[in-house]
Amino acid sequence: MAINEFTYKGTRFSKDHHSEEILHFIENEFPVLDDDIYNVTYPKSGTHWMGEILNLIKHRGDPTECNTVPVVVRAPWYELKVGLDNAKNLPSPRIISTHIPSHIFTKSVFKSKAKVIYTVRNPKDVFVSLFCFHAMVKMYREEATFQEYLERFLHGNVVYGTWFDHVKGWMLMVERENFFYITYEELQQDLRGSVVRILKFLRKELNDEQIDSVVKHSSFDAMRCGM
DSSP: OBTTEEEETTEEEETTTOOHHHHHHHHHTOOOOTTOEEEEEOTTSSHHHHHHHHHHHHTTTOOHHHHHSOHHHHSOBTTSTTTHHHHHTOOSSOEEEEOOOGGGSOGGGGGSSOEEEEEEOOHHHHHHHHHHHHHHHTOBSSOOOHHHHHHHHHHTOSBTOOHHHHHHHHHTTTTSTTEEEEEHHHHHHOHHHHHHHHHHHHTOOOOHHHHHHHHHHTSHHHHHHHO
């Protein structure tokens, strides 16, 4: 078993980072603004990357804030104990990150003009990244083998539940006007084209120079240098 876990509406969470009170609040009471942008992913699916892209778009390609303020402050996870207040107090337009499955997500978002961007990544790569991460931070009392952790991942015995249910739930939103999905692999293969598509969804306009700056400063090399 993982250390200090609890279940909320069928999904596992960490007592160290989450609470039932916060999950209930963000599901039912979180104050949504019409210009909010929600950066949604399953863990290890490009959350930081999309957060950088969205912040660069917000600042029209200017990397100053991205180079000086951590992404967890600029695009906080609002379901975390350390992230909720940051999210509520962000300057508008707010960029809010989350791994929350769709059935726990803030209900009022889809009654607003707020935008939701969902990034999907190949589950094989997600699993390997999660396995390495959990081994590094010692999420479990005992050291799970690769096969043992694979069984946990496939059956949803991990924080945020199964990749399969997470993706299935969010993809039911695909017909909604304020919902947009993109794959991690599309970002890898054509970052500039992906940025252009995101801009169109957000109904924002940048000139070619500004788009080039967004692409340059959200590339893997640029983000690695900023870590």
